[in-house]
Amino acid sequence: MAVESVPLTPPLAPAPTPAPTGARGPAVTAGAGPDGPPLTIVLVEFLPTGGMFQFTFLFGEALARQGHRVLLLTGPGPELRSATPGLEVVSLFPTWDPNVDLGGSFLRRKLRRVGRALRLVESWRRATGLLRRLQPDLAQFGELRYPLDSALFLRLAKRCPGVALVDVAHNPLPYDVNGGSDSVEKGGRLTRRLLDRAYRACDLVLVLGDGPRATLESAFPGLTRVAVCGHGDYSAVLAGDQTPPPSAAPPNILFFGSWTTYKNLPLLLDAFALVRATRPEIRLTLAGPVMPDVDPAAIGRRAAEIGNVDLRPGYVPMEDVPGLFAAHRVVIFTYSTVNISGSVHMAYTFGRPVVATDVGSMSDAVIDGETGLLTAPDPAAVAAALIRVLDDPAAADRMGAQAVQRVHDAASWSAVVDKAVPAYRDAVQATRT
The missing domain is CATH 3.40.50.2000 (Glycogen Phosphorylase B;)
Structure with missing residues (x-):
């Protein structure tokens, strides 16, 4: 399946300038924070709508409000656009809206899955190329949903050794919402092996609570850098x-x-x-x-x-x-x-x-x-x-x-960022030493 190619040269968002306090909180002058200079952060969320995209978008806004330069890469037609200085949302990937029910015959659904797999491969290629060009301080990915994601993440890690890589493990063992079995979590041997390797290739794994952290460390013992950041609220985009x-x-x-x-x-x-x-x-x-x-x-x-x-x-x-x-x-x-x-x-x-x-x-x-x-x-x-x-x-x-x-x-986003940024800095420092 052919996929359209686009240039991999979107500019990083500029550092925020001071702004009055509003409903989404005060903007912060770049470099004004006590914990160090602003970071350059690329957030990657391949799917442009739904809960995972909303989480990543709100995370990015909170990072930008604290003075960091943030670029959010996603698919076509993202459901949220940024008006926050310091955050830029770029539609880079040829992915799809996960919330559109296309239906169709068994054969048509199978062909669609093949087509989406090819689009996902192309999306990882574009993400890898951009990160190699921009060399941000760190790149943060959402959940590694499929074995293909884990395999391509490992490839990206080899090609971008100077970028600190972060994964947000929403579900440390991804849930299986496509299979016909009664099992909630994906339990295939290949899935577990690739996910284990992907987590170990991360410079930081973020989890959203103490329970998920215990699950992660039980299923994948020996991970060296794991931090709890929590889950923010939706007041920034919903009244x-x-x-x-x-x-x-x-x-x-x-x-x-x-x-x-x-x-x-x-x-x-x-x-x-x-x-x-x-x-x-x-x-x-x-x-x-x-x-x-x-x-x-x-x-x-x-x-x-x-x-x-x-x-x-x-x-x-x-x-x-x-x-x-x-x-x-x-x-x-x-x-x-x-x-x-x-x-x-x-x-x-x-x-x-x-x-x-x-x-x-x-x-x-x-x-x-x-x-x-x-x-x-x-x-x-x-x-x-x-x-x-x-x-x-x-x-x-x-x-x-x-x-x-x-x-x-x-559960405010400022609290999430307050927990995440020190862990980011440790990961960046470890990458550079």
Whole structure:
């Protein structure tokens, strides 16, 4: 499959100049920080929409606000554009929108996967060529989703020895949302071997919490430089402060995020059926893109049996997100496992309490009784927790306010950067010695 070639010469973003404090925080004069001179940073996120791109974009904005020069490389038509001095977003890669459901026959889907693999190879080639030309202080990549990513990362590491390489291991063991097995994590021998080598080739691996760090170090022991940076909020791109409190919304329940096996939607629907048995007026909304490992027809049939379930399969545009959260009192997460959920931080941005199953690292994000309720992964337990929040608007408001406070205190992007930059500097120094 032919792919279009583009020049690999986008300029690095200039260092920020002082600006007044605004909703996104004060700009910082380059070199004014006490921890050293500004860094030149290239962020690479191949896919131009969705949670991973939003995370990388907001990370880049926070780095730029602290005086660093940041270039974000991504695919065509990115859903966010920067107005922050010091951050430039460049559409360099011939990748695709991951949230477009193209469907088609089995053969057509197979051919599409081959075409996307070729586009991914070309994207890594362009990233490698640009990094060799620009020689930034460091380059940060998002999750290594496929064995192909790990293999091409290793090639890039050999060709760019003077650039400190960073990986953000959102899921230290990538989740399998395409396979037909019951396994949540990709467990193939080739996947594990290449990922192990890729992590060891990194000058720094960032994880989003203590739970993911434990998972990473258990699965890949002996990594030399790992740091916890945390997960920021979405207030910079979403007007969470304009959302009415939970008590102003009807007693509705929202599930927000991708429909995939590890999110355990059958458990969620079984719990909602128990809620409806005593609260028939309550509604549930399922909103988010559908992954290949889920049968949407089966979800639709079960939802029809229960009633009062609004299905919104597909990517939710960012302009629709505030209204969606405002129409619901509580957000539900019945995961079977989790590292760090961006959707939990999204709920907190809008001041919504959450009910979540106490699995994996969920307790890193949800403070039981304060920002929401943690419960056993059992339909009756989940239903009881939902009813407890829905029947007590004052408690919902209190937990929603605590959720917003947690975002400001522990999940701000400035806090993420404050943790990441010292680790960056150590990685850069190690690369140069």
